[in-house]
Amino acid sequence: MPPTATTTDAFTAIAEPQRRRILTLLKTSEMPVNDIAHVLGIRQPSVSKHLGVLKQVGLVYSRPHGKQRIYGLDATALRAVHEWTGGFAQFWQESFERLERYAQQLEDEENPNA
Numbered sequence: 001m002p003p004t005a006t007t008t009d010a011f012t013a014i015a016e017p018q019r020r021r022i023l024t025l026l027k028t029s030e031m032p033v034n035d036i037a038h039v040l041g042i043r044q045p046s047v048s049k050h051l052g053v054l055k056q057v058g059l060v061y062s063r064p065h066g067k068q069r070i071y072g073l074d075a076t077a078l079r080a081v082h083e084w085t086g087g088f089a090q091f092w093q094e095s096f097e098r099l100e101r102y103a104q105q106l107e108d109e110e111n112p113n114a
Contacts, residue, residue, distance in 0.1 A: 011081060011084075013053055013054060018050055019054055019059075022036060023054065025039060027073050030070045032071070033047050033048055034068075059075075060072065
C-alpha cells in the first residue's frame, strides 16, 4: 500500500492541528514523548503516531537518551511551507495599506476641519 499524503508531504502533515501543537512545543526544547503527551494533554500512543508522521516528513528528529527517545524540531522541511506562505506577504501588505488609506479617508470625512 502506498504511503498516504500525510506521510510524504510537510504541507499535509502540518494540516493536522495536534501535529502543529507538537511542533510548536518542540521549537522551545527537545522532549521525550511522555513529556509531550503530558504538556499537551494528549495520550502517549497518539503523540507517538503524530511524531512518526512528523519524523517521516523530516519535521522532527529523534535521538536515544537512556531508555527514552528525545524528539526535537527540524524546521528545514518547513522551508517549502515558509516560501509558499511568504508569497502572500505582498498581498497582505497591500491589503493593510488599502485599509489604512480607507480608514484615513473616513476620518478625514468625519473631521473636515482637522
